Amino acid sequence: MTQTETTPAAERGEAVIDVQNLHKYFGDNEVLKGIDFHIARGEVVCVIGPSGSGKSTLLRCVNLLEEPTSGTILVDGDEITDPDADVDALRARIGMVFQQFNLFPHMTVLRNLTVAQEKVLKRGKAESLEIARANLEKVGLSDKADAYPAHLSGGQQQRVAIARALSMNPDMMLFDEPTSALDPELVGDVLAVMKDLAAEGMTMMVVTHEMGFAREVADKVVFMDGGVIVEEGLPADVLGNPQHERTQAFLARVL
Amino acid sequence: MSSATAVPAKRMSPRKRAALVRYIQYAILVLVVVVLALIADWGEIRRAFLDLDIASQLFPDVILIALKNTIFYTACGFAFGLALGLVLALMRLSSVGPYRWISTGIIELFRGLPALVVFLVLGLGLSLAFGVSPSNLTIVTLALGLVGGAYMAETIRAGIQAVPKGQYEAARTLGMTHTRAMVTIVIPQAFRIILPPLTNELILLTKDSSLVYILGLSLDEYELTAFGRENMNANANLTPMVTIALCYLLITVPLSIVVRRMEAKSGKAR
Numbered sequence: 001m002t003q004t005e006t007t008p009a010a011e012r013g014e015a016v017i018d019v020q021n022l023h024k025y026f027g028d029n030e031v032l033k034g035i036d037f038h039i040a041r042g043e044v045v046c047v048i049g050p051s052g053s054g055k056s057t058l059l060r061c062v063n064l065l066e067e068p069t070s071g072t073i074l075v076d077g078d079e080i081t082d083p084d085a086d087v088d089a090l091r092a093r094i095g096m097v098f099q100q101f102n103l104f105p106h107m108t109v110l111r112n113l114t115v116a117q118e119k120v121l122k123r124g125k126a127e128s129l130e131i132a133r134a135n136l137e138k139v140g141l142s143d144k145a146d147a148y149p150a151h152l153s154g155g156q157q158q159r160v161a162i163a164r165a166l167s168m169n170p171d172m173m174l175f176d177e178p179t180s181a182l183d184p185e186l187v188g189d190v191l192a193v194m195k196d197l198a199a200e201g202m203t204m205m206v207v208t209h210e211m212g213f214a215r216e217v218a219d220k221v222v223f224m225d226g227g228v229i230v231e232e233g234l235p236a237d238v239l240g241n242p243q244h245e246r247t248q249a250f251l252a253r254v255l
Numbered sequence: 256m257s258s259a260t261a262v263p264a265k266r267m268s269p270r271k272r273a274a275l276v277r278y279i280q281y282a283i284l285v286l287v288v289v290v291l292a293l294i295a296d297w298g299e300i301r302r303a304f305l306d307l308d309i310a311s312q313l314f315p316d317v318i319l320i321a322l323k324n325t326i327f328y329t330a331c332g333f334a335f336g337l338a339l340g341l342v343l344a345l346m347r348l349s350s351v352g353p354y355r356w357i358s359t360g361i362i363e364l365f366r367g368l369p370a371l372v373v374f375l376v377l378g379l380g381l382s383l384a385f386g387v388s389p390s391n392l393t394i395v396t397l398a399l400g401l402v403g404g405a406y407m408a409e410t411i412r413a414g415i416q417a418v419p420k421g422q423y424e425a426a427r428t429l430g431m432t433h434t435r436a437m438v439t440i441v442i443p444q445a446f447r448i449i450l451p452p453l454t455n456e457l458i459l460l461t462k463d464s465s466l467v468y469i470l471g472l473s474l475d476e477y478e479l480t481a482f483g484r485e486n487m488n489a490n491a492n493l494t495p496m497v498t499i500a501l502c503y504l505l506i507t508v509p510l511s512i513v514v515r516r517m518e519a520k521s522g523k524a525r
Contacts (some may be wrong), residue, residue, distance in 0.1 A: 088431070
């Protein structure tokens with residue numbers, strides 16, 4: 001049996017992301033085998049685990065990029081797995097940052113940041129620009145406003161991607177291995193931006209291999225393996241004193 | 256020299272052999288050109304193909320009527336074909352079964368038929384089937400659009416599929432609807448990718464527009480090929496054909512140049 005504690009009902013009330021008994025199949029392959037998982041407001045949760053453990057799938061289920069096979073996901077108390085849920089409105093409230101950045105290559109950096117503000121949130125041009133510039137400033141890339149993504153380094157592209165997500169004023173942010181595609185010397189800038197965000201109280205779910213970041217920034221670390229949550233708790237406990245042998249074996253390999 | 260000891264003297268290095276083969280090729284080319292030039296009857300060629308008196312009689316009609324009509328017919332057919340192709344491509348990519356089946360049927364039908372057959376069937380069929388008598392312009396637009404649209408649908412589909420899935424996902428995570436994500440993010444990138452094959456299709460349609468002659472044209476409806484044939488027969492001389500051939504190149508060569516420019520530009524932005 002896993003060591004996952006069941007979430008007390010009282011605590012569940014303040015959870016911004018509340019995943020209950022989530023199963024996900026790709027064909028016959030069961031990738032998530034009954035996940036219970038929650039994130040409280042303002043919490044930073046790092047999800048770690050070997051590749052193929054289902055951690056990215058879990059993250060992608062939270063904003064329905066993957067359709068859960070069964071189970072319930074509540075975001076801010078709204079059941080997003082309900083067929084009647086307005087998924088587009090929900091996604092606008094959840095920022096997402098991808099491993100491959102996924103900036104729009106046919107638009108300038110500034111346009112990347114304003115397009116969804118205008119088309120989805122129906123903000124005016126001036127307001128969108130103002131918010132976009134403020135967020136570019138925040139990630140330290142004000143001077144790149146008029147550049148095209150192809151002219152930026154990977155680290156700069158990822159910071160623009162974070163700024164793009166922030167420009168929608170999301171309630172929470174999902175990071176899917178945000179530094180895995182970066183050259184080692186560019187990782188630090190991106191992590192620094194994420195640390196700032198965490199310090200501002202942003203609710204964050206981060207799938208990552210950066211154990212240092214998890215140890216330093218996370219309020220909670222979740223270790224997944226084989227489609228289940230094997231162990232979760234404070235970073236010092238899970239990373240420093242893992243109870244489960246699968247966690248120990250994984251950490252021995254990556255640390 | 257060290258090579259003298261390493262390699263037997265009479266064996267040529269691969270690079271030298273390649274150079275020698277190329278020289279032989281050039282020599283053969285020059286020989287063929289010279290022989291052809293010697294045996295050709297230049298007087299007859301000039302009389303039959305390059306009669307300046309006949310050529311000058313063709314102006315300005317060859318430009319103001321024929322070239323204009325060719326461009327106009329092609330533009331109408333291409334515009335309709337592009338819109339149709341986009342709709343068919345989106346239907347083919349749809350998760351709704353009947354959409355896919357219908358678009359596959361239309362694409363296979365009009366890709367499989369000679370354009371001439373489409374012109375004939377539309378030209379005669381519309382009036383028989385529906386009792387309407389559409390203008391030649393309507394028929395040429397429909398026929399070129401159906402044939403071109405069937406080809407372009409497959410090109411556009413390939414272009415949409417060539418846009419990385421992450422682009423669509425990023426758009427959706429920003430709260431865009433499926434339609435918004437396709438219109439604002441995916442399709443513009445797809446068109447950038449397929450610009451060269453689409454222009455190729457435009458060039459093909461330019462030439463297919465000549466098939467409109469089958470409908471029977473009035474004088475002011477003549478496009479380049481019909482105009483050339485008419486004047487070739489009237490003068491018993493090939494100069495009109497050479498003239499309209501140059502007119503076709505006047506359309507197609509600039510198109511190729513524009514595309515190469517656009518490719519270079521979008522290559523920079525990617």
